Amino acid sequence: MARRLILIEGLPGSGKSTIAKMASEILIGQGKQVQLFQEGNLDHPADYEGVAFYHAEDFKALLSTHEDYREVLESNAIAYDQNFLIPYRKMKEQRGIDLPDQVLQDIFSRDIYEIPFEQNVKLITEKWQNFTENLLRTDDDFITIFECCFIQNPLTMGLVKCNQSKEQNVQYVLELWRIIHALNPLLIYIDQQDISYTFDKAVSERPKEWSEGFINYYTNQGFGQAQGYQGVPGTVQVLQERKMLESEIYGLLQMNKVWLDNSDYDREVSRRKLEKILK
Structure with missing residues (x-):
């Protein structure tokens, strides 16, 4: 083989x-x-490297908490079995998207190696x-x-x-x-x-x-x-x-x-x- x-x-x-x-x-x-x-x-x-995981209801809560960044978060999130993945490092390093520290901290708390x-x-x-x-x-x-x-x-x-x-x-x-x-x-x-x-x-x-x-x-x-x-x-x-x-x-x-x-x-x-x- x-x-x-x-x-x-x-x-x-x-x-x-x-x-x-x-x-x-x-x-x-x-x-x-x-x-x-x-x-x-x-x-x-x-x-996964620099990717956060959100259950659907938690993703809705994230969008509600950071309403000013709803569009950018929704457009970059990846649907995953009725849930969502947010490739936050790729957003910053490859797509040039800068999110405020508070938004990044909230997202990092759901990193796949933090859950x-x-x-x-x-x-x-x-x-x-x-x-x-x-x-x-x-x-x-x-x-x-x-x-x-x-x-x-x-x-x-x-x-x-x-x-x-x-x-x-x-x-x-x-x-x-x-x-x-x-x-x-x-x-x-x-x-x-x-x-x-x-x-x-x-x-x-x-x-x-x-x-x-x-x-x-x-x-x-x-x-x-x-x-x-x-x-x-x-x-x-x-x-x-x-x-x-x-x-x-x-x-x-x-x-x-x-x-x-x-x-x-x-x-x-x-x-x-x-x-x-x-x-």
């Missing part, structure tokens, strides 16, 4: 973006046609199902590469934000695997053995706003808050718990998979490993 999908996973700062680009380059060099979707892609075919866990699972699994069905209907021989949306995003929602049980988090990812198994996917997990060093490196290389937002997200809600974790040490603790759960899920997934150690951040070594993996 031809491989249609490659999944790149790992903790923040592990090198997922670099490895995903490298995998794309290697496959293109082999004469393959490749579609690469990295973290933050506003047109991701199997995930209750059960609603998130339903919307995300449906999106993966549609992606898989659409890909299977085509004769294109593209290989699609996804960065971080298969394991990271479900666990960020289920563990980090909502502190769901281990069983619920495991079942979330296993359900995505059941959906995509017909695509003969390959999972490449990028490992970093020293999580504290990896996070410190990411903090030193990225804007201060990123590290402050990340630490706040990981310690002031969900699992981190329940454990009383704080600051950089607390964030590292949550990341360690996340890795333990990701390792367990990795072992449960009955699919083609590779655990790639990138602790040394050696690009040439990683490229040689990838070339062997992607033969």
Whole structure:
């Protein structure tokens, strides 16, 4: 069976973006046609980025609250099973629509990664199902590469934000695997053995706003808050718990998979490993 999908996973700062680009380059060099979707892609075919979900009655309330922006909200909303999706980041970044902070705050509170866990699972699994069905209907021989949306995003929602049980988090990812198994996917997990060093490196290389937002997200809600974790040490603790759960899920997934150690951040070594993996 031809491989249609490659999944790149790992903790923040592990090198997922670099490895995903490298995998794309290697496959293109082999004469393959490749579609690469990295973290933050506003047109991701199997995930949502900067999209809010509204039940019909809640959408009516939003329009009533912000009557001056009714027309722009109605014209950009996407009907979804008698409900509505608002692609607020695409509205701003691709369509140049500037909404007041209060309107954006109200919309962000309904982001698909801010809503209750059960609603998130339903919307995300449906999106993966549609992606898989659409890909299977085509004769294109593209290989699609996804960065971080298969394991990271479900666990960020289920563990980090909502502190769901281990069983619920495991079942979330296993359900995505059941959906995509017909695509003969390959999972490449990028490992970093020293999580504290990896996070410190990411903090030193990225804007201060990123590290402050990340630490706040990981310690002031969900699992981190329940454990009383704080600051950089607390964030590292949550990341360690996340890795333990990701390792367990990795072992449960009955699919083609590779655990790639990138602790040394050696690009040439990683490229040689990838070339062997992607033969």
